[in-house]
Amino acid sequence: MNSLESVFVSLKTAQAALAQQTGRQKDAALESVARALDANRNLILKANALDVAKAVSNGMKEALVDRLSLNDKRIDGIIDSLAVVIRLNDPVGKVRAGWTTANGLFIEQVTVPLGVAAIIYESRPNVTVDAFSLAYKAGCPILLRGSSSALESNRALVALIRQGLEQGGGIAESVALADSGRHEDVDTILGARGFIDVVLPRGGRELIRRVVDNAHVPVIETGEGNCHIFVDESAKIQNALDIIENAKIQKPGACNAVETVLVHRGAIGTLMPLLAARFAGSVELRCDERARAAIGAAPAALVLRDAEETDWQTEFLDYILAVKTVDTLDEAIAHINRYGTRHSESILTSNLSAAKDFQARVDAACVYVNASTRFTDGGEFGFGAELGISTQKFHARGPMGLEALTTVKYRISGSGHIRQ
Amino acid sequence: MNSLESVFVSLKTAQAALAQQTGRQKDAALESVARALDANRNLILKANALDVAKAVSNGMKEALVDRLSLNDKRIDGIIDSLAVVIRLNDPVGKVRAGWTTANGLFIEQVTVPLGVAAIIYESRPNVTVDAFSLAYKAGCPILLRGSSSALESNRALVALIRQGLEQGGGIAESVALADSGRHEDVDTILGARGFIDVVLPRGGRELIRRVVDNAHVPVIETGEGNCHIFVDESAKIQNALDIIENAKIQKPGACNAVETVLVHRGAIGTLMPLLAARFAGSVELRCDERARAAIGAAPAALVLRDAEETDWQTEFLDYILAVKTVDTLDEAIAHINRYGTRHSESILTSNLSAAKDFQARVDAACVYVNASTRFTDGGEFGFGAELGISTQKFHARGPMGLEALTTVKYRISGSGHIRQ
Numbered sequence: 001m002n003s004l005e006s007v008f009v010s011l012k013t014a015q016a017a018l019a020q021q022t023g024r025q026k027d028a029a030l031e032s033v034a035r036a037l038d039a040n041r042n043l044i045l046k047a048n049a050l051d052v053a054k055a056v057s058n059g060m061k062e063a064l065v066d067r068l069s070l071n072d073k074r075i076d077g078i079i080d081s082l083a084v085v086i087r088l089n090d091p092v093g094k095v096r097a098g099w100t101t102a103n104g105l106f107i108e109q110v111t112v113p114l115g116v117a118a119i120i121y122e123s124r125p126n127v128t129v130d131a132f133s134l135a136y137k138a139g140c141p142i143l144l145r146g147s148s149s150a151l152e153s154n155r156a157l158v159a160l161i162r163q164g165l166e167q168g169g170g171i172a173e174s175v176a177l178a179d180s181g182r183h184e185d186v187d188t189i190l191g192a193r194g195f196i197d198v199v200l201p202r203g204g205r206e207l208i209r210r211v212v213d214n215a216h217v218p219v220i221e222t223g224e225g226n227c228h229i230f231v232d233e234s235a236k237i238q239n240a241l242d243i244i245e246n247a248k249i250q251k252p253g254a255c256n257a258v259e260t261v262l263v264h265r266g267a268i269g270t271l272m273p274l275l276a277a278r279f280a281g282s283v284e285l286r287c288d289e290r291a292r293a294a295i296g297a298a299p300a301a302l303v304l305r306d307a308e309e310t311d312w313q314t315e316f317l318d319y320i321l322a323v324k325t326v327d328t329l330d331e332a333i334a335h336i337n338r339y340g341t342r343h344s345e346s347i348l349t350s351n352l353s354a355a356k357d358f359q360a361r362v363d364a365a366c367v368y369v370n371a372s373t374r375f376t377d378g379g380e381f382g383f384g385a386e387l388g389i390s391t392q393k394f395h396a397r398g399p400m401g402l403e404a405l406t407t408v409k410y411r412i413s414g415s416g417h418i419r420q
Numbered sequence: 421m422n423s424l425e426s427v428f429v430s431l432k433t434a435q436a437a438l439a440q441q442t443g444r445q446k447d448a449a450l451e452s453v454a455r456a457l458d459a460n461r462n463l464i465l466k467a468n469a470l471d472v473a474k475a476v477s478n479g480m481k482e483a484l485v486d487r488l489s490l491n492d493k494r495i496d497g498i499i500d501s502l503a504v505v506i507r508l509n510d511p512v513g514k515v516r517a518g519w520t521t522a523n524g525l526f527i528e529q530v531t532v533p534l535g536v537a538a539i540i541y542e543s544r545p546n547v548t549v550d551a552f553s554l555a556y557k558a559g560c561p562i563l564l565r566g567s568s569s570a571l572e573s574n575r576a577l578v579a580l581i582r583q584g585l586e587q588g589g590g591i592a593e594s595v596a597l598a599d600s601g602r603h604e605d606v607d608t609i610l611g612a613r614g615f616i617d618v619v620l621p622r623g624g625r626e627l628i629r630r631v632v633d634n635a636h637v638p639v640i641e642t643g644e645g646n647c648h649i650f651v652d653e654s655a656k657i658q659n660a661l662d663i664i665e666n667a668k669i670q671k672p673g674a675c676n677a678v679e680t681v682l683v684h685r686g687a688i689g690t691l692m693p694l695l696a697a698r699f700a701g702s703v704e705l706r707c708d709e710r711a712r713a714a715i716g717a718a719p720a721a722l723v724l725r726d727a728e729e730t731d732w733q734t735e736f737l738d739y740i741l742a743v744k745t746v747d748t749l750d751e752a753i754a755h756i757n758r759y760g761t762r763h764s765e766s767i768l769t770s771n772l773s774a775a776k777d778f779q780a781r782v783d784a785a786c787v788y789v790n791a792s793t794r795f796t797d798g799g800e801f802g803f804g805a806e807l808g809i810s811t812q813k814f815h816a817r818g819p820m821g822l823e824a825l826t827t828v829k830y831r832i833s834g835s836g837h838i839r840q
Contacts, residue, residue, distance in 0.1 A: 016757070016781070101802055105791060112783075114813055197813060213636075218814040239836035246838035337436070359831045361436070363532075371525060371834030380839070381830075382521055393534055393617060393827040394638040395815040407813040410801075411779045414791030416659035418666035419800065 004188050007176045008195035011116045011141040014173035019113055019139050023090030025169060030133055032168020034082045036160045037129070041075050047156035048125065055149050067124050068150055078129045081385065085133040088384045091402040092139045106413045111406045113139030115197030118189050120145045120211060122203035125153040131200070132161055132175050134387055138405035141174035143196070145189060147203075148181050155179060190215040198405070202388055205315075220396055220404065222388035225255035225343035226315045227373045230332040230358065232349035233266035239370065240271060240348045241278055244321075246372040247346070248283055253317045255389060256344045256376040260312060260322040262332045268294045268325050275323075276302050283319045286311045290325040312339045329354050333361050340364060343391050344373040365391065365398035424608050427596045428615035431536045431561040434593035439533055439559050443510030445589060446557055452588020454502045456580045457549070461495050467576035468545065475569050487544050488570055498549045501805065505553040508804045511822040512559045526833045531826045533559030535617030538609050540565045540631060542623035545573040551620070552581055552595050554807055558825035561594035563616070565609060568601050575599060610635040618825075622808055625735075640816055640824065642808035645675035645763035646735045647793045650752040650778065652769035653686035659790065660691060660768045661698055664741075666792040667766070668703055673737045675809060676764045676796040680732060680742040682752045688714045688745050695743075696722050703739045706731045710745040732759045749774050753781050760784060763811050764793040785811065785818035 021029070037044065048070040055065050091111060098108040117140045119131045128144055135142035146154045158177040165172040178185045189196060190211065199219045201211035212221055229247060231240050247258035263271055272287075272294035279285060280299035286307040287295070298304050311322040312335070326332045336345050346368035347358040355369045366376045376399060378386020383401030390396040396404035441449070457464065468490040475485050511531060518528040537560045539551045548564055555562035566574045578597040585592040598605045609616060610631065619639045621631035632641055649667060651660050667678035683691055692707075692714035699705060700719035706727040707715070718724050731742040732755070746752045756765050766788035767778040775789045786796045796819060798806020803821030810816040816824035 016783075020781070099802065101800065105795060105800075107801060216633075218812075236836065242838055243836065250839055355833075361440070363436075364829070366830045366832060369831075369833045371832060371837035372839050374839040375525060375832065375834075375837065376830075380521065380525075381527060382519065392638075397827050398830050408817050409784070410786045410796075410818050411789075412786060412791060412795065413775075413789045414795075416656065416663065417791035417795065418662055419670055419792050419794040 029168040029170025033164030036164030047152040118143040145178040233264040234350040235348035344376040449588040449590025453584030456584030467572040538563040565598040653684040654770040655768035764796040
């Protein structure tokens, strides 16, 4: 048994103890964790400084170094997020349905923790505390496998989490860090049938693909978002401009940012010159022939290219927008169902039946009418916190709050019932 | 593209059309299927006779030949099951939650079909119609991969299902049979990412293991049930005898039959002589030392053996029962959580806190108080029909009705909303 396997056993053992904690006990333990983090900021910052120094000397890109770096304000943010999780309702022990059968058996369907979770993630150290706190609240022990670049930060955070749990009457063994730095650890986690009940990959496309392709335990796939906005003939053009701008540039690197705008031929003439003016100097447009023609005389600062087939397939995560003209609502829906990643799709329209049709026939986790795709987010949905956005249809779909870490159990009560 | 891959494409295409059918349209199509089966019994029986003749000449065991055989009464049963599915409520398009966010976005969580299902199953031809009808009602096209021994029966049934769908305004392309007889077809199905949204294996342990180990698409694992009954000190002994007998012999081959009885030391003296008398001549007992001693002078017809470690691990599916003495409720729970398959577990007790503890701490899909484990069944639960009993915690748990073939979609409506 290598060290990771003994960690699996320890997490599995912690599961039974954690399942017995009441909501109040779990919240008290999380409050104690918040205090431990707050009181030991110097330890966190010192460990983080080691990671940052190493990253800089390894030539890490500035944006990534920034993502890795902690400071007092960011620690405030981590503690604030923890407070949000504490205020959420306990997702465990909810009776979702209850009924009495014809022969008098009383059956209840009640929520229970899903089991042991593992998260495999990149860079940002705040994910360490976020993921732990959500899992703990849901009654799930968690194995954390962060990136090697954040190793010292994660070690400090997990040590303080455990210290907080101990001091607050919690179950310290319900959190562990896979910190050997060995690449094979990921495969060991992905193969840990009977020990790990769900793996959550959080990070870039490569990481998610690797996890999905190699896992022998259940995975919740997150993240990839090739999102569309369809501007219907009847859309209000000023609204459309504001929404497209918001969905593209408010946070271009987000999975819910728009990548392709589909425009009804009846709106293309009005929209394109205004869109070109709006994006001149900020967003590159990759247009099909009709959209390009509709721009007319392009502003000097506009970067404009002809769209190619690959543009419909690409999640740019950048200041780039593909634009395609469609003749009908049907064509827009067909395009989205072909190229979309089932994440977030929006129609801008004043036509009720177009709105209804679009929401019914587009196959995606979140289907919007007259709103920016950027709202696909656990916080915006009112879930308080999120584990990620599921792009799969199995078990969890869309923004995942605490409920994604629960399953159900049936409690059945009889009085000597036998089956006839 | 081999022929199975073109079937995947056809099922995927049918998905969009089927998703647009109203509940009334789906029911009308299923009624037409029932009529087609009823009117063409001769075709079904003729095809089945070929399968049976081949099975007999191949030396198939009598019990399996019986399972394979159809007659008019069994066709009545198939049509009756179809009628039950028709009477169920449409699981699609239910609003499970709806709310307005602080900024005025209206969000609804609504049920939608899971997608394309595949079922890999053994022998009984009635599963062909059952699985199709549940999937169709849930809006899911289905690929059927039955056993080669039922090939002619399944071909006849699927041809009549498609005929019925066509005549009843349904989507005939939403059902297909993988009937090449090639063993590799199973692997092709298990690898069909992007085409198959869920695979349901139904059959013996070997089949289920093979599917779970090799699938690259989501699987719902079903079936294995190493179920326990714990007779607490305070159990009513006559009730206990009736329940143990029911759970063991009403259908020993069922996954919800009991395999091990745990007896509190305070009840062992009273229970064992009566249990030995009850099972003499019918059920073999494999007892630990204390349980064996408690029997005293065994009835002549009783088959009695010493229990070994393997007996605690075995799903006998036979007239065999393991019996173990425990000193405490904790010991009983620990034994079940160690050896159980998370299927169905029962406590017999008059003690309220023991009942509550047992239901809270036993990790299983169905946890009973004072009732036989045999009630774990979609029909008994009032689900009308079942796809199988999930022994996993992911996506679906316990008896699976139509809901297991659905997922959710969020519909979000704004009026020009952009994210701040």
